[in-house]
Amino acid sequence: VNGSERVRLAATSGFGGRNPVPISAVQFRYENGTVVGADAIDVSTRDQRTVIDLPAADGTFAYTGAASSRSVTAPLDFEGSHEVVLPPGMRVSFPLFGDVSPGGYEKSVEDDRVHLRWDSLSSATVSVEYYFERDLLIFGGVVGVLAVVAVGGVVYYRLRIRRLERERERSGLDYEE
Template identity: 35%
Template structure:
């Protein structure tokens, strides 16, 4: 039995090692031009004056624009509790030159830029003549709880979908705490002047507060009814013990009995 168990463990280890080596040998999976050239869910805000600009939507797709001034590459990854760093997946890649020209992912590659994926991260590398531009792409992310690492240091902005807010502390949360909220049309925009670690935005639809208030009211009502019912049952029990003469005194505390 011990020999069979040892052989099984060795086989699993061999398969895992083989899978890991294969992953590194193949570069963790190619990011295809079709993925990069996909149509964005909405227009990218290349004109924003922040280092990173996110726009969230109710279709669970976010868009982001990163200013790469002073940088020639960008490492994108997500942290997982058990599998370590994993490459960030995205689509609808666009690059805008400082003069305003916007190119797709395949054009970006044709002009010397690189978008490569390894088992641990996705790399965006600029060609020599691309200094000072901006990159944009789209990915999966819910406005109810959106998180992102700060892949570039500097100022950040996150625009919520119409009708969403973070004001109510029980259901809304923003980190880092040094932020301000601007109103842009019918939308809230959360802005930070400096971010170095990560951002977390937990938002709610303002109409959800009515539902939340109703649930809270029902919970309070259930608690009150339960308390009154317990007191009534306790009083009935005390009355029966008094009738039986089993150690119940008139001056004992109302909340206990002997």
Template identity: 35%
Template sequence: MKRRRALGLVALVALVALSGCSVLGPGEPDAESLGKNVTYDWSSDANASIDVNDTRYTVVLRVEDRQHVELYQRDALGTEHPLEIEGLKFRYANGTVRNLTAEDVELTRRRANVTVAEENVTGQIAFASPHNGKSFAMPTFVKGTYEMTLPDRARVDVPILAQVSPGDYETRMTDGRVTIAWDDVETRSLSVRWYLDRDLWLFGGLLAIALLLGGGGAIYYLRQIRALEDRREEVGLDVDTGDDVGDDGPPPGMR
């Protein structure tokens, strides 16, 4: 019985570890990451402006009459975890930018609670976070207009290769980069999967090869069928007996 309890305790600890939770708590904010020198574009009129590149993404959120902002991310199972934040800053309405530190961030098991000021203020909070791959997903921390600029050479024009959610959006091209714009986002999250322009050529080439191989195979089998039909005619297997059906006359040779 004791052995079973011990095994059950070990399994429980392993399950907690795999789920991303720590028995000792979420730990302390990384002061070095929070203090990284990251440049942001504060000029966007969107409520949320996202810039994604090959190694990380930056976010600028417009907040109104708020003292705290909760930042988090969801894994594939929908479980919430504190967002890994770099270069955390706050810009007041008058243009003053304040670097937020570890003292301004409180980590819980699910959220990173950021205190932007000692009282409710209006301004913009900005942060960066690591990123890789050809997809991006993020909870919608604020409602309203969103803009997301994709990495260089990333495209979303071909639905079979890309997916954008929510679907009511517009795109524009600036300096070779695609920006996706949503007028009013009310969903809990947004996600984008893109392809690179070279992937389109690769996909087109593979599709052309598949069509050629499929067409060649169809022609080959049609020729084989025709050869078999000719062979059947040569050996006399294709005898037309349709005229003999219902014929009450005498057998052949007795007419």
């Protein structure tokens, strides 16, 4: 947080309204490295927003937010660098299952947790869709089984058609003059 002692967080509802963002485990780190917790930070709900009054205008603010089982959306009210840390074992690399918006982020894996960092974002919403690592193995296994079944079906029908062609020839139905 640069130059702001107040942060407002609100999520948009499906009908264009605003809802306060439920947060917990708030922390603030001063520029000198000192970290304070919820006892030094005032969190309240006003005007359909979660309002956080920070102990200083410059530093690092962190909170834990609610997420669904496979996605998280975090509204941003202030300009600066931002980071999203995913639960252990989750990944975002495979495009069919994972997506990160906005782009321009740096990704690293530390202690089996994906860290997504943006150097500079302003008044946007960070949206992350993620998956378990094992989901790729399950998906690959299902695709592999379906491919084997499809190839087996094609081979079966090709053999069946050839057998029927031989039977027609033996019966004399394919006799040409």
